[in-house]
Each structure stands twice: as structure tokens, then as C-alpha cells.
Amino acid sequence: MHFDVLILGSGLAGQTLALKLADHLKVGLFTKKHLTDGASNWAQGGIAAVLADEDSVEDHVQDTFIAGGGLCNPESTKFIIENSAKSIQWLIDQGVPFTKDDSEFGFHLTREGGHSHRRIIHAADATGAAVQATLSDKVAKHPNISIFENHIAVELIKSQQANETAPSVYGAYILNNETGKVETVTAGSTVLATGGAGKVYLYTTNPDTSTGDGIALGWRAGCSVGNMEFIQFHPTCLYHPNAKSFLISEAVRGEGGILKLPNGHRFMPEYDERAELAPRDTVARSIDAEMKKHGIDCVYLDISHQSPEFITHHFPNIQAKCLSLGIDITKEPIPVVPAAHYTCGGLVVDLNGKTSVNNLYAAGEVSFTGLHGANRLASNSLLECLVIADSAAKDILNKQKQVLPTVKDWDESRVTDADEEVVISHNWNELRHAMWDYVGIVRTTKRLERALNRIHLLKQEIQEYYRHFKVSNDLLELRNLVDTAELIVRSALTRKESRGLHFSRDYPEMNAKAKNTILKP
Structure with a gap:
């Protein structure tokens, strides 16, 4: 074509x-x-x-x-x-x-x-x-x-x-x-x-x-x-076993939503004078710190002090989703956790x-x-x-039309059908766990190096699988994920400071001069 x-x-x-x-x-x-x-x-x-x-x-x-x-x-x-x-x-x-x-x-x-x-x-x-x-x-x-x-x-x-x-x-x-x-x-x-x-x-x-x-x-x-x-973790993803990847919009905080601990204590003013309206990296790190400090699985976002009419008008989809899981946001707070959101x-x-x-x-x-x-x-x-x-x-x-070179078709004459798909699912799970555990909201050099070692081993396995078997959607996604993960970790190891979404315990201060991390092939 x-x-x-x-x-x-x-x-x-x-x-x-x-x-x-x-x-x-x-x-x-x-x-x-x-x-x-x-x-x-x-x-x-x-x-x-x-x-x-x-x-x-x-x-x-x-x-x-x-x-x-x-x-x-x-x-x-x-x-x-x-x-x-x-x-x-x-x-x-x-x-x-x-x-x-x-x-x-x-x-x-x-x-x-x-x-x-x-x-x-x-x-x-x-x-x-x-x-x-x-x-x-x-x-x-x-x-x-x-x-x-x-x-x-x-x-x-x-x-x-x-x-x-x-x-x-x-x-x-x-x-x-x-x-x-x-x-x-x-x-x-x-x-x-x-x-x-x-x-x-x-x-x-x-x-x-x-x-x-x-x-x-x-x-x-x-x-x-x-x-x-710089991976942005959205501070408020709905925390529920049956709610896969459901976002609780920032607009809930914009319209007066308050973040609380399970005991009802409002904690954001202790971290930033802008409280719930601080930028996402601040709010996500604050929630992460409270979860680690208290050993809790989630925090709670409460908009129930607004009228039911206000909530229904502004957040009909969020209200409907929560209701389907037994959470009435006009009367009770929403359980939330940070989750990877934006690259x-x-x-x-x-x-x-x-x-x-x-x-x-x-x-x-x-x-x-x-x-x-x-x-x-x-x-x-x-x-x-x-x-x-x-x-x-x-x-x-505005581009001038150009003559395209002759292009060869895809050659799969030397590959066979995959014998075991379990390799793909296993590597997929291992990669995502390693990234979550070692390259999350708060990082250390040791964690990043550990992640990079695992990524290199996974990359070898995936590349060998790619060379020998016919491609599938799952294999292609896994190959792309492992390449992207490596770029994230290499970039994180290059930055010797904490800035924005990249927070390193080994380099907690921000450098005087701001520099981009550019990797070239």
C-alpha cells in the first residue's frame, strides 16, 4: 500500500x-x-x-x-x-x-x-x-x-x-x-x-x-x-479491585475535593501551601509519603461537602463509575492511589x-x-x-514530492510460529513489576541500576524470541515496552538531581542550571 x-x-x-x-x-x-x-x-x-x-x-x-x-x-x-x-x-x-x-x-x-x-x-x-x-x-x-x-x-x-x-x-x-x-x-x-x-x-x-x-x-x-x-504519576487513580485504570479527574480537586487519611485527617496543607491544588508531582509524592508512613493501601478524596446536584452536574461519569462499585461520592470519599499517567x-x-x-x-x-x-x-x-x-x-x-526508493517486503521465511506464549506474559509481568518497584515516584541510584540490569536480561530474551518466531501484537508491544523502559532508566541515571517528576533520594537537591536529558542512538 x-x-x-x-x-x-x-x-x-x-x-x-x-x-x-x-x-x-x-x-x-x-x-x-x-x-x-x-x-x-x-x-x-x-x-x-x-x-x-x-x-x-x-x-x-x-x-x-x-x-x-x-x-x-x-x-x-x-x-x-x-x-x-x-x-x-x-x-x-x-x-x-x-x-x-x-x-x-x-x-x-x-x-x-x-x-x-x-x-x-x-x-x-x-x-x-x-x-x-x-x-x-x-x-x-x-x-x-x-x-x-x-x-x-x-x-x-x-x-x-x-x-x-x-x-x-x-x-x-x-x-x-x-x-x-x-x-x-x-x-x-x-x-x-x-x-x-x-x-x-x-x-x-x-x-x-x-x-x-x-x-x-x-x-x-x-x-x-x-x-x-520525567514520568508523571497522576495523584488520584480510583483504588478498587474491579476498577482497572480509572482516573479521578484533577477537576475534582479543582472544584473543592479534599485529600484525607483513613481517619479523616487532611494532610496536603502540611506539604504545600497550595494544598490539593499543588502541581501533580507534589501531590503524588505527598500521597506516596503518607501511604508509606502509615502503611496504608490508599488515601481518600472527598467531594461530598458539595451538593449532590453540583456533583452530578460536574462529574456525571465519575459518579456513575463509583456508584457501580458501591461508592456514593455525594456521601463518602473516593479511595485513590497515584498511578503512572503521562510521559x-x-x-x-x-x-x-x-x-x-x-x-x-x-x-x-x-x-x-x-x-x-x-x-x-x-x-x-x-x-x-x-x-x-x-x-x-x-x-x-509545503513539502516537495519525492521519489521513493524501492522497498522490499517483510521477510519471515526464516522464522516459525511461536511454541510458547508464556515467555511473553512472564517477561511482561516481570518488566512492569521491576519498573514499579525501582523506577517509581521516589528513586535511588541503586534501585535504578537494579532495574537496568533486569531490563538488559529481559531485552536479550525478548530479542532472541523476536528473531526466531513470527511477530504477534503481544510480542511487538513487549519489545517496544522494554526499549522504552531502558530509555526511562538510562535517562533517570543521567540526572544527578531532583527536579519535577524525577525525585532521587541520592540527589535530593535541584541543580542551579536546568538541563534536558537528550539520548542519541
Whole structure:
């Protein structure tokens, strides 16, 4: 198959890019599961943007810098925030049903931790789902967009000519999970919009699709990666044996939710004067410290002092989910724990989403623009997807058409069907336990070195399995996870300080000069 543009991933970045290209180019949109199965669909809180008269680009930039621990790139932060209102208007024009009110702006804006103003536009407490449903409908109907569900990339197709200083990508080998065949898909431009890597950890708010695929694919193709040590742990994931990966939105704290111990004691004011509205890294570390100090499995988030009408209006999905598990949030607190939530680092890109490899772009959580620094400010993620997808689309449309080299089909003549799948499930579990135990919210050099040793052993086993057997979805995800885990640990070992989301007991102080961690292949 051949397309003008190949997009891997169907979250907000991938779908925005597809819609902005499709009037002019043939687009192939490939997604691992279904069109709306990515992390974008799970986003609850909303999208941060400068929309109110009392707000300003300068204030939003300042809030982002403070949360980012001195590591935000000034140029990309200003660029993304300056384009925030325009991006929201584009979504409104597409028909996204944001929650309305009787203000002059016409839409309700909420506030989240780290923000100095109400600037989060949202659709009740299921913003991502509302945005994805709206865009998916348009993507599915566009004649120039071909959608391929249940497809996962095996490897990018890479070539380097004698006169080139960097390699070029011309598409990807992609496993069709329905047929079990690896298909060759060529393209003049390839975009990685595959999301983050939360599944590298035992506990995560992310969907099962978040296995670091794009980061690993880009790294193996020759891209640089930046700041992979900064993994954001969301402070409040629902703690219940039957509630897999269910997030309790930051907006619950924004609208007055209080964190308490099992005995009812409110502890956040002891850690930060902003209490529950402190940035996520502070809140997550505080909860982690209280759980370790008291030997408890969770803490409690209490919004029950608000009226039942208020709760039902603002948090209908959270209320329904909790009720289905026997928790009435209008009368009792919600049990919560921190969980891996967002990958602040990724493939290094410029403001057009271009990587260091020719013809290869990245947008969304898979990328590193410098916006998030050492800690992402709440609701800046979907904004980054929108703005970078827009600028990447413009760059691709301005590209000169090129002649693609002849590409060989995938060769599996020397491999056989796997004899034992247990190797994959065992290694998957071992990797995620090791990452949770040794590369979590609080780190030490000894723990990181221990993790790296285990990762290297696992990597050898997985690579040997990959060489001898036909590829499967589970094997490809495991291979990508172990590569991504190695990048996280190597980056963490490089940083000899505590900053933002990276807290080391061996280096508890922050260095005077802020530096990015850039790894090159």
C-alpha cells in the first residue's frame, strides 16, 4: 500500500492531522485497536487555553514554567499557548459539545492544579471522549482518509543514501492483527502519533494501548529522545479491585475535593501551601509519603461537602463509575492511589513536529517539544496535540514530492510460529513489576541500576524470541515496552538531581542550571 502520508495512531494528534491533510493528500490512518481506543479518549479534565478576558498568554506560560521545574522550552511553550485559542475554536467549529454556561464566552471554564486562572474548557468530565467522538465521525466520512484498525507497526522502513547526513523513513512494516500478515506500507511522510508508555508500569491510568510503540520505533530508526525520566504519576487513580485504570479527574480537586487519611485527617496543607491544588508531582509524592508512613493501601478524596446536584452536574461519569462499585461520592470519599499517567519526554521534535530523521514526524505524547519540562501542567497535553498537529500538517503540505526508493517486503521465511506464549506474559509481568518497584515516584541510584540490569536480561530474551518466531501484537508491544523502559532508566541515571517528576533520594537537591536529558542512538 502507498499513501502520501502514513499516520500511526488515532488519538487527538493523529485525527487532527488526518483531517487537516485530507483535503489535499491521501492519508492512511493506522491504529492498534479501534479508532477511539487511545488515551485521548480517556482524558477527563479538559483542554487548557487562554480563553477568558482576565487570562493572558503570559500567565499561562508562567504557570507552565512553574509546573515544569525550570525545564520548559520558552520558544515552544509560547508558540503552543499563543495558538491555544485558535485550536479550541477549530474544535468548536468541528462541533465538539463543550459544556456551556451564561458567561460572555459562552462556555464553562474550570480550574485545575497549578493554574492561576479558570482556563480549562471541557465537556462535563469526559472531554476526551466528546472530542474523539466528534473527530472520529468526520475522519470516518472523509474520502481521502483510509482507516486501518487492528494494525500495529513492526518497524519503520528506513534508508540512508550516500548523499544524506541523516536517515530517511519511507513508511512502515505493519502487522495486520486480523490476518496475522505483515504488510508493507510506503509513504512520503510518516507521522508517529502513538501516545505514551504508561503500561511500562504496574499501575497506570492509561489504556492498554499505551506501550511506548512510537518512542521505540523512532529510537530504533535513529531519532533522539529527550527527558524520558520525567514520568508523571497522576495523584488520584480510583483504588478498587474491579476498577482497572480509572482516573479521578484533577477537576475534582479543582472544584473543592479534599485529600484525607483513613481517619479523616487532611494532610496536603502540611506539604504545600497550595494544598490539593499543588502541581501533580507534589501531590503524588505527598500521597506516596503518607501511604508509606502509615502503611496504608490508599488515601481518600472527598467531594461530598458539595451538593449532590453540583456533583452530578460536574462529574456525571465519575459518579456513575463509583456508584457501580458501591461508592456514593455525594456521601463518602473516593479511595485513590497515584498511578503512572503521562510521559513528559519522547522523540525530540521541532515546532513542526519534525524529528531528526527525514520524512518522520511525531505529535502528541510520543514527542518531546519542550512544553512540559520536568512536569506537565494539567490539561496542557491535548493542547499540544492540537497545535503541533496543525503545524505538522502545514509543513507536510509545503513539502516537495519525492521519489521513493524501492522497498522490499517483510521477510519471515526464516522464522516459525511461536511454541510458547508464556515467555511473553512472564517477561511482561516481570518488566512492569521491576519498573514499579525501582523506577517509581521516589528513586535511588541503586534501585535504578537494579532495574537496568533486569531490563538488559529481559531485552536479550525478548530479542532472541523476536528473531526466531513470527511477530504477534503481544510480542511487538513487549519489545517496544522494554526499549522504552531502558530509555526511562538510562535517562533517570543521567540526572544527578531532583527536579519535577524525577525525585532521587541520592540527589535530593535541584541543580542551579536546568538541563534536558537528550539520548542519541
